[in-house]
Structures are given as C-alpha cells and as structure tokens.
Amino acid sequence: MPLAVYILGLAIFAQGTSELMLAGLLPELSADLGVSIPQAGLLISAFAVGMLVGAPVLAVVTLRWPRRTALLVFLALFALSHVAGALTPNYEILLVTRIVGAFVYAGFWAVAAVTAVGLVPVTSRARAMSVVTGGLTIATIVGLPAGTMIGQHLGWRAAFWTVGALSVCAMAGVLATIPLGRPDPARIPRISAEVRAMANPRLWLSYATTAFVTAAILVVFSYLAPLLTETTGLHASAVPAVLALYGVGSLIGITIGGRYSDALPFHTLAIGITGLCAMSTVLAFWAAAPMVAIAAIFLLGGFGFAVNPALNARVFSLAGDAPTLATAVNFSSFNVGITIGPWLGGLAINAGAGYQALGWIAAMLGLVALSTVVLAVLLPGRVTSRTSGRVAPVSTRVVPTGRGTEISGI
Structure with a gap:
C-alpha cells in the first residue's frame, strides 16, 4: 500500500478527532462559554450538518483542481477554523467555525477517497479505503479519549490547538507524498x-x-x-x-x-x-x-x-x-x-x-x-466479471488504467 494512502488516513485521524472529541468536552465548553449543555451539544449537530452539505458541494467546486491542491486547501481551512475556535470567547462564532470545519472536512473525505483508490490497483480499492477510514477508527480509540483528557486538564481550547497542529502535520505529509501533476486534459472529470x-x-x-x-x-x-x-x-x-x-x-x-x-x-x-x-x-x-x-x-x-x-x-x-x-x-x-x-x-x-x-x-x-x-x-441486468469476481451490468467496457485493465460501470 503506498505511503500516501497512510498519510490520508493520518489526516482523517486528525480531523476525525475533532469530530468526536466534543462529546467528551461539553461540560467544559458549557462552563467556559456560559451556555447550557444542550446548547453546547448543538456544536456537534452543526458539525454533522456541515459535513452533510460540504461533501457534494466541494466535490463539484474542486472537480477540476489538482487533488493535492484541493487536499491542502481543505486541511489549511480546517486548521484555521480550529485556531479561530480556540481564540474566540463567543459561542456563536465557535458554532460558525464548527460548520466551516465540517464543511471542508467533508470535502477532504470526498477527494481523499478518490485519491486513495487512484493510487492502487482496482483489486485493492476496498483495502485502500479501509486504511483511509481506519484513521477515523483510530480517532475513536485514541483521539477521542486523548482530546477529552487534554480538554479536561488544559482546557477545551488546548484540544482545539492540538487538532490544528495535527492538521498542519497532515498537510506536510500530503505535500510530501501526493503528486501535484495537473489532471490529464483527456481525463479531467466533467x-x-x-x-x-x-x-x-x-x-x-x-x-x-x-x-x-x-x-x-x-x-x-x-x-x-x-x-x-x-x-x-x-x-x-x-x-x-x-x-x-x-x-x-x-x-x-x-x-x-x-x-x-x-x-x-x-x-x-x-x-x-x-x-x-x-x-x-x-x-x-x-x-x-x-x-x-x-x-x-x-x-x-x-x-x-x-x-x-x-x-x-x-x-x-x-x-x-x-x-x-x-x-x-x-x-x-x-x-x-x-x-x-x-x-x-x-x-x-x-x-x-x-x-x-x-x-x-x-x-x-x-x-x-x-x-x-x-x-x-x-x-436484473447483471453479469459476473471473471477478472474481478464482482457483479457488473451487462453494458461494461474495459478501460486501460496503467495497472492492467479495469471494468468500468461495475
């Protein structure tokens, strides 16, 4: 598995930690910002709404961007949203930063997934995606309790600063491992x-x-x-x-x-x-x-x-x-x-x-x-591909990929 796929998993770990850690920081957020715990809980709902909208919107907006550029822009905005959140004394501004952070996090997910499967043979797509999404699983095991402990001992703002720093580290990894190259004009998505x-x-x-x-x-x-x-x-x-x-x-x-x-x-x-x-x-x-x-x-x-x-x-x-x-x-x-x-x-x-x-x-x-x-x-209307063992529609076509052949439309 290419190193770049693991770097994308690391980036998901950093951002996923932010997604999860608020569940353990609601009392600290409530006390510091002067709001009720249900109001603080709306910060979690706002994150979900931002992700729900962000993925399809940013997928279309950045369709023709080089993937490395899109990934770096999303990570930079995610890091900045956490810096702004850590600095603000205002609940409403924090709510906006959560929406913005979730919006670009969803865009990162979409582009990272396409990037990861593009780096491996077609027969390894699910394995590559398990590495990328495994970043969120590790965030559940490590990021959630660590973010909660940091927030409880150093304040919730310290947890936000930590996520921002992790995002910057992920940017360095993306910069080092994801090729820049602009898309081939013949294969630019439409x-x-x-x-x-x-x-x-x-x-x-x-x-x-x-x-x-x-x-x-x-x-x-x-x-x-x-x-x-x-x-x-x-x-x-x-x-x-x-x-x-x-x-x-x-x-x-x-x-x-x-x-x-x-x-x-x-x-x-x-x-x-x-x-x-x-x-x-x-x-x-x-x-x-x-x-x-x-x-x-x-x-x-x-x-x-x-x-x-x-x-x-x-x-x-x-x-x-x-x-x-x-x-x-x-x-x-x-x-x-x-x-x-x-x-x-x-x-x-x-x-x-x-x-x-x-x-x-x-x-x-x-x-x-x-x-x-x-x-x-x-x-109805399905046939089994002998090359992959998967089921495909009748109207399949073989596309050269540089790693053998791939049946499109499966």
Missing part, C-alpha cells in the same frame, strides 16, 4: 458525466445501505455511556475502557472488511449487517448482564465497521469513470445515518422505553439495510 453517473439505481440503493447501517450503529453508540451506567450497572470510570474496546473491535472489523470487500463485497455486507443485527438484539435482551453487554459492544464495533470498506468501494465501482460526486454523496449518506440514529434513540428514551430499546431499533434499522443489499443483488 460535471455532466458526474451527474449522469448518479442515475444508476444501484448507486442509490448503496446510499440507502450506507445510511441505514450508520443509523443502526449510531443509535446505540450515541448512548453507550448512559446505557453502561444505568442499565448495565458499570461505574462511570469503566466507560472509557468499554468505549476503547468498542474502538478495538471497530479496527479489527474494518481491517477484515478491507481484506475481503474487493473480492466479496456482497458477502461482506451480508455477514457484517447480519452480525450487527444479532449483537443489537443481544443488547436488547441482555444489556443488564455486564459480561454479555461488553462482549456484544465489542462485536458490535467489529461487525458494524467491517462493512465500511465494501460500502465505499461499491460506490466507486457503480460510478465508473465519474466517481467524485457519487463518492461525496456517499459521505453525505453516512451523515444522514449519523443524524437519524441518535434522533431515533432520543425519541425512544424520551418516551420512556429504556436504553435496551435502542438494541431493537438498531436491529430493525439493520434489517432494512440488509433488505437494500438483497434488492441490489436481485436487480
């Missing part, structure tokens, strides 16, 4: 081609799978801390360790998924989503049993993140020669799930259903996601 690629119905089924799988994961993950303390009966001091265990499971899952998703995308999706439903059901029944609940949470992270490489690589296959906008919308689909999952969980908790009900909601969302995978398999 907006018309990008829009036409979006007409593929299987692409929208893939988006639906992404949204429902993410919602199923987040409906439980968003409320893991109170579930563990109020239902499982663990002491609050044990919660970080269980969250770290969830992160380890996620890292194992995304590694295994990255290894098998290129050759067996539908098998990976089916096994991962089925496991996600099973572990959610275990939590619904036995969340009050500590050993069972902890094991289920570990496996929930593993199964949930195992499907991530397949979800990303499938979009590239379906979009053919025009993947930029399609990939950006896929990242927006992740954020639809990030928005829907916690919202549904909150409705259930406010209705008095209890934290174990989150497992049932996650299982139902997982079953809907699984149905979209089955529907994609059953759609």
Whole structure:
C-alpha cells in the first residue's frame, strides 16, 4: 500500500478527532462559554450538518483542481477554523467555525477517497479505503479519549490547538507524498458525466445501505455511556475502557472488511449487517448482564465497521469513470445515518422505553439495510466479471488504467 494512502488516513485521524472529541468536552465548553449543555451539544449537530452539505458541494467546486491542491486547501481551512475556535470567547462564532470545519472536512473525505483508490490497483480499492477510514477508527480509540483528557486538564481550547497542529502535520505529509501533476486534459472529470453517473439505481440503493447501517450503529453508540451506567450497572470510570474496546473491535472489523470487500463485497455486507443485527438484539435482551453487554459492544464495533470498506468501494465501482460526486454523496449518506440514529434513540428514551430499546431499533434499522443489499443483488441486468469476481451490468467496457485493465460501470 503506498505511503500516501497512510498519510490520508493520518489526516482523517486528525480531523476525525475533532469530530468526536466534543462529546467528551461539553461540560467544559458549557462552563467556559456560559451556555447550557444542550446548547453546547448543538456544536456537534452543526458539525454533522456541515459535513452533510460540504461533501457534494466541494466535490463539484474542486472537480477540476489538482487533488493535492484541493487536499491542502481543505486541511489549511480546517486548521484555521480550529485556531479561530480556540481564540474566540463567543459561542456563536465557535458554532460558525464548527460548520466551516465540517464543511471542508467533508470535502477532504470526498477527494481523499478518490485519491486513495487512484493510487492502487482496482483489486485493492476496498483495502485502500479501509486504511483511509481506519484513521477515523483510530480517532475513536485514541483521539477521542486523548482530546477529552487534554480538554479536561488544559482546557477545551488546548484540544482545539492540538487538532490544528495535527492538521498542519497532515498537510506536510500530503505535500510530501501526493503528486501535484495537473489532471490529464483527456481525463479531467466533467460535471455532466458526474451527474449522469448518479442515475444508476444501484448507486442509490448503496446510499440507502450506507445510511441505514450508520443509523443502526449510531443509535446505540450515541448512548453507550448512559446505557453502561444505568442499565448495565458499570461505574462511570469503566466507560472509557468499554468505549476503547468498542474502538478495538471497530479496527479489527474494518481491517477484515478491507481484506475481503474487493473480492466479496456482497458477502461482506451480508455477514457484517447480519452480525450487527444479532449483537443489537443481544443488547436488547441482555444489556443488564455486564459480561454479555461488553462482549456484544465489542462485536458490535467489529461487525458494524467491517462493512465500511465494501460500502465505499461499491460506490466507486457503480460510478465508473465519474466517481467524485457519487463518492461525496456517499459521505453525505453516512451523515444522514449519523443524524437519524441518535434522533431515533432520543425519541425512544424520551418516551420512556429504556436504553435496551435502542438494541431493537438498531436491529430493525439493520434489517432494512440488509433488505437494500438483497434488492441490489436481485436487480436484473447483471453479469459476473471473471477478472474481478464482482457483479457488473451487462453494458461494461474495459478501460486501460496503467495497472492492467479495469471494468468500468461495475
């Protein structure tokens, strides 16, 4: 795997730490800025909204930019948004910086994904994406607790400064490893081609799978801390360790998924989503049993993140020669799930259903996601590629890539 792919994963780690760490800094933010904790929580929602909009917009705006230039601009703006956030005493300005930071973070995701798969053979796309998205998984294991500890001991502004510094380090890595070269005029992406690629119905089924799988994961993950303390009966001091265990499971899952998703995308999706439903059901029944609940949470992270490489690589296959906008919308689909999952969980908790009900909601969302995978398999007009083992529409064409041949339109 090229070093540049790992550098892109490092950049996602830096930015993902910012995305996650606010969950552990709400009390400090609330006290320092003079706002309520629910108001401070809106900073998390603002970040999700910025990502939801930013990916497709910036994918189109920077379509003809050299990818290294786009990545550096996004990282620079992300770093500056954190400097501005660290310096401001004003809640409203901080809210704006979170939206701006999320906006360019989403753009970075979209361009980084296209860059990563362009650096490897077509048979290694999912593995490359597992490295890039693994940066976010490591942010869950390392960045979230580290950002929380820095914020608790040195103040939340110090955590923002740290993220800004990490982003600058990522810029240096991008500058050193990503080739500058302007795109070949014959292969410069065209907006018309990008829009036409979006007409593929299987692409929208893939988006639906992404949204429902993410919602199923987040409906439980968003409320893991109170579930563990109020239902499982663990002491609050044990919660970080269980969250770290969830992160380890996620890292194992995304590694295994990255290894098998290129050759067996539908098998990976089916096994991962089925496991996600099973572990959610275990939590619904036995969340009050500590050993069972902890094991289920570990496996929930593993199964949930195992499907991530397949979800990303499938979009590239379906979009053919025009993947930029399609990939950006896929990242927006992740954020639809990030928005829907916690919202549904909150409705259930406010209705008095209890934290174990989150497992049932996650299982139902997982079953809907699984149905979209089955529907994609059953759609007519598909043939199997002997060279890749993947399923492709009848109207395929072979495109020389410099690394052998690639079947476009898969």
